[in-house]
Amino acid sequence: MPENENHRRSTVSVIGLGQMGSRLARAFLATGHRTTVWNRSGAKADALVAQGAVRAASAEAAIAASPLVVVCLPDYATVRELLDPLAEGLRDRVLVNLTSGTPEEASQTSEWAAANGADYLDGAAMSGTRLVGRPEALFVFSGSPHAFTTHREVLASLGKAMHLGADPALASVYDTALFGLAWGALAGFYHAVALVGAAGVEPSAFAAVATGHMPFVTSLMADHARQIEGARFPDDDGTVEVHAAAMGHLVEAGRSQGIGTEVPELISALLERAAVGGHGADGIASVIETITKGKQHV
Incomplete structure (x- = not known):
């Protein structure tokens, strides 16, 4: 089968295979979703390919492979740097951005995606990397309700997938708020451990x-x-x-x-x-x- 045909059958593409991105791809594979992967450093895809992922020759090929494109990169500037030249390929696809950033960056990226004909979901992994793929892992998403409904089953491969609303900035707002909540609780716990210790x-x-x-x-x-x-x-x-x-x-x-x-x-x-x-x-x-x-x- 030609490589492009092979990619076209993918359910989801994951771009960015750092610690979190690799876990995302592994979770999609574990639930039986055909997954295409790409990373600037190709060696990071080797283990995933051995587990059944399809290796894309380029970011452009990864986008072309699937209707659902998940990116997990160091920051929003890197997302735009990578995707700006490939924007035309995102038309009629759903872009899910699991990159950490500010609410303003989420809104701007959503507007950019819409201008290029793509549906957009901003997201945040609220349970770190260890729980990815387990039911107790919380992932929050915001943005296009239609995109979330359409791909809910695939996104549920990651854990408990919650849609917070149509405003794409909400996932980032919750991300920072829950981070503060977690640290408030942990700070109290650390002080308590010191006291009883x-x-x-x-x-x-x-x-x-x-x-x-x-x-x-x-x-x-x-x-x-x-x-x-x-x-x-x-x-x-x-x-x-x-x-x-x-x-x-x-x-x-x-x-x-x-x-x-x-x-x-x-x-x-x-x-x-x-x-x-x-x-x-x-x-x-x-x-x-x-x-x-x-x-x-x-």
Whole structure:
């Protein structure tokens, strides 16, 4: 069979075979989707070809091979540098960009894709590389609803594929927001491990208890989201003043053990600003007011 005919039968093409791109291609292959791959350094495709992928001779050939083209490159500038000369080949195809960048870059790339006759989805891998291809791996997408619906099954090969809306910038917004959420939780965990470690508790022993506590914490997120939407902050989970006092105890406990107190001090500052802003007797979700308005307005 001629090479071009062979490519035409591909379900998806993956351009960019770094650590993430290779995992994406492997996940597509594992679920039985014929996958074409291309990387500037051709050797990175060798292992995937051995697993059944089709090697494209060029980026242009990779685009021609499949109706769905997934790119995963170092940055948006590299995406445009590579694809600008090949834009005509993207006509009537779906371009899925899993490159990290800003919401503005996502919007600009979507406009560029539309101007060249391509549907566009911006995306973000929210579970790192280790979970790619497993049901618990979260991938968020935004942009063309039609493109997502059409290729939902293929994208679901990567994990839990969620479409956030038609605005192509949303995936990037969620990406950065969830990154901050993850680091907020991890920073609290690292401080907690240091604190209990000073009492001789092993990190794994504490983690076993902490992970059992997290469903309660995530339930607070859902409940407090409703409070924020309604701008009503009942004190069911304690007032700002009560939590401020408890956080003061946490700061002092850290100091007495000689560990860093930057994490609880940050939270203490937020609670103090909320109290100064008139929310001392409100529920703790009212802290959102101090964050939304910014420090300079409190």
